Amino acid sequence: MALMKKNSCYLRQDLAQAWADKPVFDAVANIDGEIFRDKEGRRTLRFELNDRSYFLKYHQGVGWTEIVKNLLQMRLPIISARNEWQAIHFLEKHGIETMTLAGYGEKGINPATLRSFVITDDLVNTMSLEYVGEQWQQRPPSFATKQALIRKLANMAGTMHKNGMNHRDFYLCHFLLDERFAEHNTFEDKTPVYLIDLHRATIRHKTPKRWQIKDLGSLYFSASRVPLTKRDKLRFMQIYSGLPLRTLLKEQADLWREVQHRAQRLLAE
Structure with missing residues (x-):
């Protein structure tokens, strides 16, 4: 650019x-x-x-x-x-x-x-994904909705990082979607999700691993109230990386271990 x-x-x-x-x-x-x-x-x-x-x-x-x-x-x-x-x-x-x-x-x-x-x-009539965890505690989503939202966020994060940008404030509160989601609680692959608050973003030829970890750890931390299964997490990892699960667990184990450690540190603060 x-x-x-x-x-x-x-x-x-x-x-x-x-x-x-x-x-x-x-x-x-x-x-x-x-x-x-x-x-x-x-x-x-x-x-x-x-x-x-x-x-x-x-x-x-x-x-x-x-x-x-x-x-x-x-x-x-x-x-x-x-x-x-x-x-x-x-x-x-x-x-x-x-x-x-x-x-x-x-x-x-x-x-x-x-x-x-x-x-x-102005992105009018929108709500933050920060409230999804609270909503899903009371009203669990359908399997299709949860998987579609996981795919959406994993693709957004993966595309951003693979092309050299890190957000530096990558929390659920900085993703917006139509506020009617609070009523119908359904999400499809074509549903728009808007990434905002970009004033700290950095663009390079390649995203350094430590900034991948910071972004992904922040996102994982902010999703702590979202009821995620182990399979949900593996699905996010696979879509984000674009790798087969076996290859992912072999080649990126250190990355995802550090992501988890960052999320745990943020939770402990």
Whole structure:
């Protein structure tokens, strides 16, 4: 994927028309809406414009103190919304459902004062897979529904990792599906599941094993309340890897052992 140039900007036609007489970064910086986050140089909010609902993530510069703090903690600082829009492009390219871009941009050179934004369509009338465990404790799904959802998540994770992207926040709460699932409790292979919250995602030529482990361990941990059998887990592993079960257990035993250890550590915290 080609990197965007500095001081670049894209607006879909609906936003371009609405802000035709305004400097884009001024318009974005002054948007009012329902705020979900406003700290460390980043604002996340939902806003409405011409009867449409959008999500905005606006980065106004994190400052050198925040950058140095992250580096000292051996963490890659998030200084731009670029990660998010590049991850969306990546997922679209590889057939993984995610948010729909309405606009993005970046302005500046100094990493401490870099201004950037990403705007996506609001995924209205959706619910998080975080609640599936609770729901299935009371209302167990059909065999077909459970297997279809396992296939879906395993294919999403496998496709993402095989093509070089790791999410770094890969929990069930960052998968959304139609909120009517809470009523009908059924899922099919064609049912959309949207992967969100991509600001920490990293794209490389190949996903390092340690980041596979972190993503998969986080997903396994977040599914701790979902009633999964040993066969369910083996099915996920097989679909994710694309390997026959015998080969999988022989060649990837260390990977899946580390995934389980990470999930157990998270559960113990």
